[in-house]
Amino acid sequence: MIRTGLSAALGGAILLSSSFSASAIQIVLDYSYDTSGFFSDQLRKDLLQTAASTLGSRLSDNLLAIESAGSNTFNAEFNDPATGASETQSAYSVAGDTMVVFVGGRDLGGTTLGLGGPGGYSASGTSQTFFDTVAARGQSGALDANPSDFGPWGGAISFNSTSNWYFDTDLTTSADIQGNDFYSVALHELGHVLGLGTAASWDSLIDANGNLVGTNVGSVALDASLGHFADGTSSTVNGVAQEAAMSPSITTGTRKEFTDLDFAALSDIGWQVTPVPVPAAVWLFASGLLGLIGVARRRA
Ligand SMILES: [Zn+2]
Structure with missing residues (x-):
């Protein structure tokens, strides 16, 4: 007894x-293509990992593992973060509830701070179940004609190696930011990897007037690319007004956390977004x- x-x-x-x-979703950061050494400084890796954990800890989807084995082969395709060239990881596998993001730095030119998005893939095998897992990782709505969900393996992010970055040694304060806040841009690019502005389930929500229309976001104007909220779109973080993380730009010397609207959009494109963690x-x-x-x- x-x-x-x-x-x-x-x-x-x-x-x-x-x-x-x-x-939670584990976002694994892979630096093996960072040939320019942008991430040779541990502080930069730590900030990117914090951004990845901040988003991943709010997602409770069950992403099925993708396993290349036997006759089933999955090839992950993405843009080399250091060169922009097409890269393939052949016979690749991704663990359950895990995404892999290849990251690096390169000269993106001009005022672009970062480029990020989900990867593509090719697959071969004899099992429709395997193909469905590769395409949607158990998120069945991702297989619909007008997708309502998204189950990516991961993707890639390039940060502009020539930008005037600010790498914060203390994320609890944001008054001391000088230059472009790396942490903020990391959140934004990870948002693209998670499908904001990039997934078919995002495209499914765009109306004829260029608004994103969803259960959680309501109706929000997008920018001309239809891949961001319109510049200046306001939302809140812990009740405090802030421009949305997924607007197309950031003001030098400021921080943009992921706002309620950004999380609402993640929910509308199919993610299971959990409330703020219990203290x-x-x-x-x-x-x-x-x-x-x-x-x-x-x-x-
Ligand atoms: Zn963007």
């Missing part, structure tokens, strides 16, 4: 834990409470 009570309590603890944090103190309290329940069960 004691053992039963214990294992029931442990099972409860595991369930509680997973409901808070375990179901650690609340989680500890819940954990302690469960411990008490466990004790009570053992006594019973």
Whole structure:
């Protein structure tokens, strides 16, 4: 009886834990094409990883693994982040709930700060299930004629190696930004990799007047490219007004976090967007409470 009570309590603890944090998308950053050495500084990698984790931790989709094995072969195709040339990772595999983003720096010219988007692919095999997994990773709406969901393997991002970047050593403050805030641009380009402005399920939501129309975003004007919200589109972050991350530009010396509108758009193109994570103190309290329940069960 004691053992039963214990294992029931442990099972409860595991369930509680997973409901808070375990179901997130891991965005793995691959620097193997960063031949210009843009990311040779660890601070730059850390900032990009923080941006990736900030977005991935809010997504609870179950992305099926893509496994090249036997007669099934998946080839990931993307633009080399350091040269722009077409690259292929042949017989590639991506773990479940994971996306891979190839990143690097190159001279993008002019005022462009970054270029990012989901990758393409080719596949061969004998199983329709395999082809569907490669195309949609279990997000069935992504296979519809007018796609309502998106299940990418990942993609690529180039950051302009000639821009005047600001690499923040303390993301808790944004008053000291001089130049172009790398963290903000990282969030924006990762948004493109996640399908904002790039996925077929984004295109499905664009009306004849160039607005994005969705359950969560309402109706929002897009820029001329139809790949961003219109310049100056306002939203909120924790109740504070801010220009949307997925507008086409950023003011030098400012930070743009992912706003409520940006997350709403992720939801409308098919992502399962979770609420802001419960603070650690609340989680500890819940954990302690469960411990008490466990004790009570053992006594019973
Ligand atoms: Zn953009």
